[in-house]
Amino acid sequence: MNNDYLWDRTGEPDAEVQQLEDVLETLRYQPLPFELPAAVKPAHRSWLVPALAIAAAIAFMILAGGIWLRLQQQSRSNRRDLAKVSRESRTTRPAAPDSPVVENVSAPDRDPDGPAAQRNSLPRRNRMVRISNRNQFPRLRNEMSATERVEAEAAKDQLMLALRVVSAKLNLAQRKTQSIPATNNIRNQHKLG
Amino acid sequence: MYEAEATADMLLMTAQSAPAPAHREAPSSPEALLIRAVLAGNRDSFASLYELYAPMVHGILLARVPRTEVEDLVQDIFLHAFKKLATLRDANAFGGWLAMITRNRAMDFHRYARATIEVKEEHAIGDRRKKAKAEEILNVIRSLPDAYRETLVLRLVEGMTGPEIASRTGLTAASVRVNLHRGMKLLRAKLGMQEEAETRA
Numbered sequence: 058m059n060n061d062y063l064w065d066r067t068g069e070p071d072a073e074v075q076q077l078e079d080v081l082e083t084l085r086y087q088p089l090p091f092e093l094p095a096a097v098k099p100a101h102r103s104w105l106v107p108a109l110a111i112a113a114a115i116a117f118m119i120l121a122g123g124i125w126l127r128l129q130q131q132s133r134s135n136r137r138d139l140a141k142v143s144r145e146s147r148t149t150r151p152a153a154p155d156s157p158v159v160e161n162v163s164a165p166d167r168d169p170d171g172p173a174a175q176r177n178s179l180p181r182r183n184r185m186v187r188i189s190n191r192n193q194f195p196r197l198r199n200e201m202s203a204t205e206r207v208e209a210e211a212a213k214d215q216l217m218l219a220l221r222v223v224s225a226k227l228n229l230a231q232r233k234t235q236s237i238p239a240t241n242n243i244r245n246q247h248k249l250g
Numbered sequence: 251m252y253e254a255e256a257t258a259d260m261l262l263m264t265a266q267s268a269p270a271p272a273h274r275e276a277p278s279s280p281e282a283l284l285i286r287a288v289l290a291g292n293r294d295s296f297a298s299l300y301e302l303y304a305p306m307v308h309g310i311l312l313a314r315v316p317r318t319e320v321e322d323l324v325q326d327i328f329l330h331a332f333k334k335l336a337t338l339r340d341a342n343a344f345g346g347w348l349a350m351i352t353r354n355r356a357m358d359f360h361r362y363a364r365a366t367i368e369v370k371e372e373h374a375i376g377d378r379r380k381k382a383k384a385e386e387i388l389n390v391i392r393s394l395p396d397a398y399r400e401t402l403v404l405r406l407v408e409g410m411t412g413p414e415i416a417s418r419t420g421l422t423a424a425s426v427r428v429n430l431h432r433g434m435k436l437l438r439a440k441l442g443m444q445e446e447a448e449t450r451a
Contacts, residue, residue, distance in 0.1 A: 065411040084312060093332060097329065
């Protein structure tokens with residue numbers, strides 16, 4: 058056995074390889090003329106598909122960027138609205154800040170000077186000031202310090218407490234009208250905060 | 251489709267031996283010059299490429315598809331290669347590109363082909379026996395792993411040497427040498443040649 062003969066037909070011939078070559082050469086390629094049809098031409102490389110792919114990728118990126126910017130703006134405007142609400146609640150806070158908030162927010166039937174009434178009773182000049190503040194939201198938002206944020210949170214908590222009180226009162230009234238015995242308020246105090 | 255698959259496969263197979271991109275564009279091989287001529291409009295140059303590469307395409311097909319289908323497929327593959335020649339990025343890699351097109355076409359043949367029966371050709375008795383024996387050996391070669399059968403058919407049927415196989419198919423000389431020796435060892439074992447030699451000794 059000679060490996061060089063198998064590799065490049067040099068060296069001592071390998072009898073087995075020669076025998077196989079002799080038998081298998083009957084299947085060897087027989088040259089045939091190859092004629093190209095006249096109508097057939099080599100197709101030129103098209104740049105259309107890659108160009109379209111690049112354009113589609115750029116368009117997709119622009120679209121994605123637009124959506125992202127839009128979402129960012131929305132979240133900013135939400136934060137602005139929150140700041141506005143907290144600021145307004147501060148400006149419309151009653152003169153005596155030590156009085157319980159429940160008194161101001163709940164029981165509109167007992168309090169003729171409810172929030173709507175308070176808003177309407179504000180001097181016209183004051184209302185104009187609040188409207189003009191709308192144009193200054195970016196500045197307000199930027200200027201909102203940590204203490205203001207804490208105040209806003211406190212205002213939110215007060216509002217939630219007031220709503221819970223109103224809800225409890227409405228429940229009580231409903232039960233009374235339907236002759237259902239009142240629930241134990243002590244046991245359910247956690248609902249009132 | 252075939253040329254895209256061929257390009258992808260070639261990148262995988264010849265990644266280690268591929269020359270630097272700067273050298274790729276240089277039309278160093280005669281094949282590259284012929285391809286430039288074909289793309290410039292000289293259709294006769296493609297006939298030269300056909301003469302050079304038809305045995306390789308024939309051998310690769312013979313290792314994979316029925317013998318009666320091989321001639322038609324050779325023509326089809328060259329026609330396809332002519333149409334898609336402009337998509338070949340590296341003219342020096344024409345052999346590997348064409349080999350991959352051929353392998354993919356052979357796979358497609360098995361994917362879509364209906365059952366076929368090989369028609370026996372009429373020959374003289376001696377020829378017939380030799381051809382039958384050749385068919386028998388070819389079937390044994392076809393039962394070997396892909397890499398071995400292709401290299402063995404190119405060497406034993408088409409009469410190409412190892413370096414020729416490497417240069418035509420785009421494979422490295424080392425892998426062709428390994429495939430040849432391992433394939434030959436397997437073939438000997440399957441044909442019982444080693445046992446015969448041992449009993450003779």
